Amino acid sequence: MHKQCLCGKTMVLELRKVIYARKVEILHVPVFSCPSCCSSEVLQHVANDIKELLQSLRDQPSSQRISFARNNELAEIIRKLVIEEAGNPNADWQSSLEEQLELRINLLLDLYRYARSLGDEDWMNDVEKRLTQLSGFTSKSVFTNTKN
Numbered sequence: 001m002h003k004q005c006l007c008g009k010t011m012v013l014e015l016r017k018v019i020y021a022r023k024v025e026i027l028h029v030p031v032f033s034c035p036s037c038c039s040s041e042v043l044q045h046v047a048n049d050i051k052e053l054l055q056s057l058r059d060q061p062s063s064q065r066i067s068f069a070r071n072n073e074l075a076e077i078i079r080k081l082v083i084e085e086a087g088n089p090n091a092d093w094q095s096s097l098e099e100q101l102e103l104r105i106n107l108l109l110d111l112y113r114y115a116r117s118l119g120d121e122d123w124m125n126d127v128e129k130r131l132t133q134l135s136g137f138t139s140k141s142v143f144t145n146t147k148n
């Protein structure tokens with residue numbers, strides 16, 4: 001998956017490991033990086049979730065390794081697509097992403113209905129949070145340089 005860097009070259013989306021407070025390793029953080037000018041930026045749509053994750057770690061700085069993809073639906077979809085793309089360099093990222101997004105949202109909506117039929121509020125809240133991570137995200141927002 002690519003987007004254009006401000007320097008004019010193509011940025012590549014990759015999953016990076018972020019070290020926090022020298023002790024905590026956060027795996028699978030989606031980051032755009034430019035091989036030409038070496039600038040990089042966290043995928044906008046997940047930036048807030050990463051901030052929240054870091055804030056939640058502030059009180060427990062023990063050594064640990066966390067997968068961001070396990071905490072974030074969008075990162076998980078991208079993680080799977082990156083693995084797929086590795087075996088198929090000509091893959092059409094944009095349509096794969098849209099397809100996976102739609103599948104995942106439909107699955108979560110089904111889960112939500114099921115959890116509601118059981119009256120399981122904790123589960124409903126969890127599914128709702130996951131849906132929020134995907135809502136408002138379009139593949140278009142990945143491929144353009146708009147900053148908000």
Ligand SMILES: [Zn+2]
Pocket residue numbers: 005006007008009034035036037038039
């Ligand atoms: Zn650049």
